Amino acid sequence: MYALAQALRQLLRHPTASLATFFTALLSFALLHLMGLLLWNLDRVVESLERGLEVAAFLKDKADTEAILGEVQTWAEVRSVRLVTKEEALAELILDYPYLAQAKELVENPLPDTLRLTLAQPQAVREVAQRLKALPGVEEVEYGGELTERLLSVLAGFRLGMAVLGLLLLLNTLFSVMGTIRLSVESRKEAIAVMLLVGARRFFVQAPFIWEGVLLTSSAALLAALLSGLAYRFLAGGVQGLLPFLPVLAQKDVLRLSFGVLLLALFLGGGGAFFASRAHARA
Incomplete structure (x- = not known):
C-alpha cells in the first residue's frame, strides 16, 4: 500500500x-x-x-468427361469436384431467369458441361487453374482467386x-x-x-x-x-x-x-x- x-x-x-x-x-x-x-x-x-472459393472448368463438346473427372479427383489440393452437365446448368439458369424457358425450345443449349472444384488448399488456386487448363478437353477455366x-x-x-x-x-x-x-x-x-x-x-x-x-x-x-x-x-x-x-x-x-x-x-x-x-x- x-x-x-x-x-x-x-x-x-x-x-x-x-x-x-x-x-x-x-x-x-x-x-x-x-x-x-x-x-x-x-x-x-x-x-x-478462401472457404467459398470455387474453380470452374468448362469442357469441350467431345471431351472425355469421366477421364478428366477421375484425374482431378486424385489431386491433393482438391477437396471435392462435381460435374454439372449442360442440361443441369440450363435448368439452373432458367430458375434464375424464368423468361428464358420460352427460348429453350427454339435454340440449342449453348452451355458446356462444367466441373466445379472446391479446394482443400485455397492458396493453390492459381496452380490448380493452370493444371486444369493443361488437361485435354478443357476449354476454359474460371476462378475467383484474383480477388483473394x-x-x-x-x-x-x-x-x-x-x-x-x-x-x-x-x-x-x-x-x-x-x-x-x-x-x-x-x-x-x-x-x-x-x-x-x-x-x-x-x-x-x-x-x-x-x-x-x-x-x-x-x-x-x-x-x-x-x-x-x-x-x-x-x-x-x-x-x-x-x-x-x-x-x-x-x-x-x-x-x-x-x-x-x-x-x-x-x-x-x-x-x-x-x-x-x-x-x-x-x-
Missing part, C-alpha cells in the same frame, strides 16, 4: 507530465487496438472467401505498415513513461538517498515508480480499449448493413484483444519505470 500511495502522490505532484504521458499512451493503445481489430477482421474475410490474391497482398502490406507504426507508437509510449518517471525520481532524489543509507532494498525504492508507470499505462489502455472497441462496433455495424455476408468479430474476440493490449500496457509501464529508476536505486 505504501508504494501505491506514493505512486498516486507522485502522479499528482507532476500533473502536466503525467497527463502528457497518459494521453500519449491512450492514443498509442487506441490505434494499436483498433488496427489489431481491423487486421483480425480482414483475416476472417479472407478465410471466408489482391486481398492477401493488401493484408500483407497492412501487416507491415501496422508493425512499423505499432513499433513507433510503443517506443513513443515507452520513452514518455521513462521521461515522467525520471522527473519523479529527480524530485525525490534526496528521499531515495536517505532510504538507501538506512538499508532499504532496491525493489522497495523502485516500487512506487513502477506503480506510477503501471497506473499511467494501464488506465490509458483500459480507456483506449473501450473507445476503440466502440469505434470498431460502429464501423462493423455500418459495413454489415451494406454487406451482411461479411464476417465480423464477436464480442469475446474484442475482449481477448483488449486483454492483450492491457498486458502490453503493464509491461511497458512497469518496464519503462523500472529502467528509468534503476540507476537511482543502487546503494
Whole structure:
C-alpha cells in the first residue's frame, strides 16, 4: 500500500507530465487496438472467401468427361469436384431467369458441361487453374482467386505498415513513461538517498515508480480499449448493413484483444519505470 500511495502522490505532484504521458499512451493503445481489430477482421474475410472459393472448368463438346473427372479427383489440393452437365446448368439458369424457358425450345443449349472444384488448399488456386487448363478437353477455366490474391497482398502490406507504426507508437509510449518517471525520481532524489543509507532494498525504492508507470499505462489502455472497441462496433455495424455476408468479430474476440493490449500496457509501464529508476536505486 505504501508504494501505491506514493505512486498516486507522485502522479499528482507532476500533473502536466503525467497527463502528457497518459494521453500519449491512450492514443498509442487506441490505434494499436483498433488496427489489431481491423487486421483480425480482414483475416476472417479472407478465410471466408478462401472457404467459398470455387474453380470452374468448362469442357469441350467431345471431351472425355469421366477421364478428366477421375484425374482431378486424385489431386491433393482438391477437396471435392462435381460435374454439372449442360442440361443441369440450363435448368439452373432458367430458375434464375424464368423468361428464358420460352427460348429453350427454339435454340440449342449453348452451355458446356462444367466441373466445379472446391479446394482443400485455397492458396493453390492459381496452380490448380493452370493444371486444369493443361488437361485435354478443357476449354476454359474460371476462378475467383484474383480477388483473394489482391486481398492477401493488401493484408500483407497492412501487416507491415501496422508493425512499423505499432513499433513507433510503443517506443513513443515507452520513452514518455521513462521521461515522467525520471522527473519523479529527480524530485525525490534526496528521499531515495536517505532510504538507501538506512538499508532499504532496491525493489522497495523502485516500487512506487513502477506503480506510477503501471497506473499511467494501464488506465490509458483500459480507456483506449473501450473507445476503440466502440469505434470498431460502429464501423462493423455500418459495413454489415451494406454487406451482411461479411464476417465480423464477436464480442469475446474484442475482449481477448483488449486483454492483450492491457498486458502490453503493464509491461511497458512497469518496464519503462523500472529502467528509468534503476540507476537511482543502487546503494
